[in-house]
Amino acid sequence: MLAVFRRNQAGVAAVEFALILPSLLLLYAGTVEIGQGLTVARKLNNAAVVTADLMAQSESLSTDDMNDVFAGAKATLAPYDISGLKIQACVVTTAGGAQKVKWCAAEHDTAPAKGAAPPVAVPSALVEGGVEMVVVRARYHLDTPFSSALSVIGHGYDFQRVYVQRPRIGDTIDKE
Structure with missing residues (x-):
């Protein structure tokens, strides 16, 4: 009886396909997920860099200037939906070893208050006396x-x- 089953090849391809299909679909979905995740991570990094770089090129920034900076950051995320993007852009001072927010602007997020701790501490290796830092x-x-x-x-x-x-210009960035 087993010999009959071993010789019968009818339906083997269908069974193999049924066994392999879920693995192939999972592999495909994982590849798409990883691809989108890596692309978004790269674009988000670019958004943070663009925001900090545009801020660092000015000696003072107004609210309109910051809106333009945030518009540039949002443009880097295209074609992804920007409603999930949150940005905090702060100018941080260091006095007596304590880091404090000089001023901060935010897009779809809450900006820390003046004098509060920054959202992310500036690494001590980057701190210079009398020099403010842009933290995004x-x-x-x-x-x-x-x-x-x-x-x-x-x-x-x-x-x-x-x-x-x-x-980039001077040691401070003021808010107009």
């Missing part, structure tokens, strides 16, 4: 079709990038 924290929440389908397990992916830069 950019966060993004990514929902993908696959992560939405598996919402029982998780609800998308959260990315965060921090960028610290010294002012």
Whole structure:
């Protein structure tokens, strides 16, 4: 009886396909997820760098200037939905070893108050006496079709990038 089953090849391809298909679909979905995640991580890094760099090129910034800076940061995330983007852009002073926010602007996020601790501490190796630092924290929440389908397990992916830069012109950046 077993010999009959061993010789019968009818339906083997269908069984193999049925066994392999879930693995192939999972592999495909994982590849798409990883690709989107890596792209968003790179674009979020660019958004943080653009924000800090544009701020560092000025001696003073107005609210309109900061809106333009945030518009530039949002443009780097194209074609992804920018509603999940949160940016805190602060100018941080260091006096007596304590880091404090001189001023801060935020897009879709809460800006720390003047005199509060910065959202991210400036590494001590970068601190110079009398020199303010630009600290940008950019966060993004990514929902993908696959992560939405598996919402029982998780609800998308959260990315965060921090960028610290010294002012390019002078040692301070004022808020108009």
